[in-house]
Structures are given as C-alpha cells and as structure tokens.
Amino acid sequence: MEAKTATNIRTKNPTSLDLGVCQQRTNMDNTPDTILCRNCNTEIEIDAIVRNHKVCPVCDTHYPMGASERLNLLIDEGTFQETDTNLYSIDSLEFPEYTEKLERDIAKTGLRSEMLTGTAKIGKNDVAIAIGDVGFIGGTCGAVIGEKVTRCIEHASENQLPLVIISVSGGMRMQEGTLALMQMAKTAAACTEYTNNGGFYISVLTDPTFGGATASYSSLGDVIIAEPGARIGFAGPLAVASLQEELPEDFQKAETLVTYGFIDNIVHRSGMRQLLIDLISFVNEKEAN
Numbered sequence: 001m002e003a004k005t006a007t008n009i010r011t012k013n014p015t016s017l018d019l020g021v022c023q024q025r026t027n028m029d030n031t032p033d034t035i036l037c038r039n040c041n042t043e044i045e046i047d048a049i050v051r052n053h054k055v056c057p058v059c060d061t062h063y064p065m066g067a068s069e070r071l072n073l074l075i076d077e078g079t080f081q082e083t084d085t086n087l088y089s090i091d092s093l094e095f096p097e098y099t100e101k102l103e104r105d106i107a108k109t110g111l112r113s114e115m116l117t118g119t120a121k122i123g124k125n126d127v128a129i130a131i132g133d134v135g136f137i138g139g140t141c142g143a144v145i146g147e148k149v150t151r152c153i154e155h156a157s158e159n160q161l162p163l164v165i166i167s168v169s170g171g172m173r174m175q176e177g178t179l180a181l182m183q184m185a186k187t188a189a190a191c192t193e194y195t196n197n198g199g200f201y202i203s204v205l206t207d208p209t210f211g212g213a214t215a216s217y218s219s220l221g222d223v224i225i226a227e228p229g230a231r232i233g234f235a236g237p238l239a240v241a242s243l244q245e246e247l248p249e250d251f252q253k254a255e256t257l258v259t260y261g262f263i264d265n266i267v268h269r270s271g272m273r274q275l276l277i278d279l280i281s282f283v284n285e286k287e288a289n
C-alpha cells in the first residue's frame, strides 16, 4: 500500500487536516495546495488557513499552533526574552525509545525543549510567559516543563509581573514516570505562592490540555480562558471510554466546561491578544490607583 505523503495530496486528492499536519506540510518542499477541514470537510487552500492563524475560515475549527507561531501572535513584536534555554529533557529512566523521540521532535519543532518561557510585552505591558508546543512528544509534561513553568512563575513572583501560561498537554510524560508526576506538586506550589504574593495569572487552555497539566498549573489561573473546541480534561476520552460508560457528545469540550464554571470564557484565537491586553491593563491600572 502506498504511503500517504504530502506530495500525493493535491487539489484533486485532498486529505483531512489532522493534528499538526498543517504546519508540517507547509514546511515541506512540494507542499499541497489544499486540505480538507476535518470538521466541515471543506476544501481549503493551505495558504488561506495559515493566513487565518491555523483556523478554518469556514467553520472556525482551531488547529494546533507551534509555540513560536503562537508567541508571535500574542506578544508585541521583538519583545520576547527567552529564559532557561539550557534546560532540555534527558532519558534519566532509560525508557525505551525515549531518546529517539526527543531527537525526532527537536528536529521537527526546531525547539530545544518542549516549552518556551521568558518575558515579553503584551500591549506594552510586561509579562512573564510560558507557551507549550503539542508537536513535542504530544506536549506531555516532564521534568523540564515542570522546572521551566516553575521558574517562570517564580520570576513573575519576584518581579511582580502578570503571568500568562498557554497550555497544551497530552498529560504527564510516561517516559519520565514519577519524575513527571512530581511536577504537579511543584508547579501548583509555585502558583500558590505567586497568588499569595498578589500576582495575576491568566491561564489559556488550547487543544488538547489533559492529565497532570489540567490537575496542576493549567487550572490555577485567576482567569482561565480556552480556545473554541479545545478538549480539556484529566483522563482522556479513550481512558474514560474503557470504563464502558456512555460519554456525552460534548464530553471534555471547552463549550461544555464553560457552562460548569470550570473555565471562565471561550475566546477565538483572533481575539486572544486583545483580551490579554484588556485583562492585564485592567489589573495594572487597578494596582496603580
């Protein structure tokens, strides 16, 4: 059977748009002209969906974005100062094939580690910011993400900066076992200390946010915002389905969770930067008065 590659997917033979495929295919030679939206099944020019910040222009389905792309969308141009660039994952438990997967995703994403952290300006407001990348081992949270998030929160605390964390996570990283699970307690403790110091934390949940991230720092924002259609939960739907319970249609969807108060609002990707500016400016002005 012929392997499905980007080069055999053309206007006359469009394929479904899967997780991350948009970014991967636009980076290749002989890129395809169109893709089929996985939600509305419309054939769309790839240029059009990329110009629309990886959102389907017909049905508004939000596709995954890399950490750098998202950073460029949210912050003032040229203001990002990355921190902790020397932290990267190692195979400390000698888990089978982990080293190969790390090397594969370093090459795929162009990132040295799974999360970008640092400081930036958003609407001229200084912030500490952390952004995950689902292309890096599914955005799973290991010791390095935990450490980088914790340092980012501590930097925000020490410098009295608003904190913005953009989460995307397939849960805690099984290849790092207990070392990964410990990151929940560490990041949650840092969040508590930050809040006790009067900090203002905006947590943005993107598709998907699962497992230990949801059970720790991702759910501890003063304001919690999600992108439309984002899947958010603790155990993923496959794990829950194994209990043989019938799941509601909108199980673990942002649109359901907002009705239960688990998140505060759902915001379209195109409006996220302005919302961050409004929230941070509001809090900064309150504190100044």
Ligand SMILES: [Zn+2]
Pocket: 037, 038, 039, 040, 041, 042, 056, 057, 058, 059, 060, 061
């Ligand atoms: Zn669509």
